[in-house]
Amino acid sequence: MQTTTLRQLVTTTGPFTSVYFEDSHDTEDAAKQLELRWRELRDQLAAQHAPDESLDALEAAVRDSSRPVGRSGRGLVAAGNAVVVDEQLDEPPAAPVTRVSDLPYVLPLTRYAKPGLKYVVATVDQVNATVRAYDEHGGEIAADDVTGREHPVHHVRGGGTAQYPMRQHTEETIRRNVADVAEDVTRLADRIGAELVVIAGEIQGRRAVCEALPKRLREITQEVTHSDVASEVVLTAKQRRLDEVLERFHNALNSESGLAVDGLEAVTAALVEGNVETLLISDPQDATVYVGDSPTHIAVAEAELRTMGAREVRQRRADEAVPVAAIAVGADLVYVDSALTEGFGAILRHN
Missing domain, CATH: 3.30.1330.30 (Ribosomal protein L30/S12)
Structure with a gap:
């Protein structure tokens, strides 16, 4: 993981109160479970002599933050009365981790929060598209709805030369819609410096958009049937990055x-x-x-x-x-x- 957002830890005075825990919201009683979980964590930290002001700051962060969707984890580090690290984890820790020490404990952050990845997800058809851009922490930072030309977008069946102008009009409408979507994807991808582009939708529509993208984006684009699996594609890409780092390390070491x-x-x-x-x-x-x-x-x-x-x-x-x-x-x-x-x-x- 990049450490730019952690640089303030270097100049912050301890002691530091660090906690890593499951923050999943995939059940009806998730909020209640989180409340009970935090009480246990607070007791554990208090037993390690965590300052009250740090515990209060952590509690406010736990209670006041927006809730994630599905399974996730949370990493928090406080010093004094301020939370200096607040990160969503790609996967929740198997068991909560608590520590009070003179230095911040960030090793669990590297273990459960995989490398940051900026990406764009576009859900497309032959008419419209929804394009969303995400920062390296998975937060949505931009969203566009692209509305295409609706009539006609289906090829006319049947014979006769009279149908040729209508077919040509249909193909031109589709081509323009695809070009508009590809242009929007390109704009957002360039704006955030995307390292991955995911195009979701039925095969004909998504394939057309992929082919309309610049080569530099086609090389980092993956097609999927539905945007629901985009998160899996992102996690796979992050894991591939980790594997590449480890391979590079071993090659250099040997x-x-x-x-x-x-x-x-x-x-x-x-x-x-x-x-x-x-x-x-x-x-x-x-x-x-x-x-x-x-x-x-x-x-x-x-x-x-x-x-x-x-x-x-x-x-x-x-x-x-x-x-x-x-x-x-x-x-x-x-x-x-x-x-x-x-x-x-x-x-x-x-x-």
Whole structure:
């Protein structure tokens, strides 16, 4: 995931209260279940000595936000009386995650919120279309209804040369409608920098629109029968991105390019140099590191930080300190299911 929206965590003073939980609304009593779930989560956080002001801020965020549709999860991080992270998760955690600590805990965010993807979904027929654009968090940011020319849009059956003008008129009407839809899809896709376009509808209509798109958009377009499956297409595209990142990491790690490292010592050294493009995380368990005066003063041994001139050295959990250091250098964060040495790997910016 891109960390632009998380940069404020680097300069925010803790303690941080982090919570990740299921926020599904796919049953009639979903609101009641959420209320009960939040009470349990608040009790768990209070038992970890979360500040009351942070708990109140989190509660307001849970109660006042718009409700998602279907299965989903929620990730919230508060500091003081403010919520500094509020993200919908692509899939809910198997069990709630709560933590109160001096550093923000964002590892579950990388695990359950897949990489951002800007996309456009168009539901089309031979006459009309609804075109919607979504940001990298899945929020709708633009919507257009394209109304085409309705008569005639069906080919006239039967013989005789008298029917030729009517057929030509029908074909021209369809062609213009398709061109209008393709133009609108292109406009919205270019406006948001879409990385995926989904065209839904009956096969003749959607195929015509796809063929009318510029080549650069056809290359990122997928056709589906109904817009209801667009979310599945998006999730598949996100997973494909993760797979590509992992493949790139392993290829670099096994080559002589020097553009990938694994293990805490190598990863922290690269973070100190600001040389991490993408941080990969699997399961660091209870590993710890030492941090100094800034997030990128980080090492596996206290003596290393002393040589950097760090005045104050503190031991911190690696699953908190390493992601925060990556955010500080503008690196992407990616959670992977495959094992990494000591739970961390990195794709480097340069060797």
